[in-house]
Amino acid sequence: MAAPKGHRRYGGRKKGTPNKITGELREMVLTALSNKGGVKYLEEQADKNPGHFLSLLGRILPTQISGEGGGPVIYEVITGAAVARED
Numbered sequence: 001m002a003a004p005k006g007h008r009r010y011g012g013r014k015k016g017t018p019n020k021i022t023g024e025l026r027e028m029v030l031t032a033l034s035n036k037g038g039v040k041y042l043e044e045q046a047d048k049n050p051g052h053f054l055s056l057l058g059r060i061l062p063t064q065i066s067g068e069g070g071g072p073v074i075y076e077v078i079t080g081a082a083v084a085r086e087d
Contacts, residue, residue, distance in 0.1 A: 033041065046053040067073045 037044075042053070
């Protein structure tokens with residue numbers, strides 16, 4: 001049964017406390033990457049295992065990219081099709 005609204009929480013972590021295991025694991029992975037050669041190693045993996053590398057990229061990019069001033073990303077698709085222009 002859920003506690004009534006306004007009821008004090010007992011036990012557990014406070015809201016917003018980072019997960020200790022996640023932080024430790026992230027640090028271990030970054031250390032291993034550094035030991036293997038960092039960017040050079042990632043470049044080699046992109047050539048050897050493009051599918052896995054793109055999967056990693058897909059997980060990282062959505063959290064890293066933002067548009068001007070932190071807003072949405074605005075992009076233009078160029079198809080390469082011939083377009084008549086009137087000057």
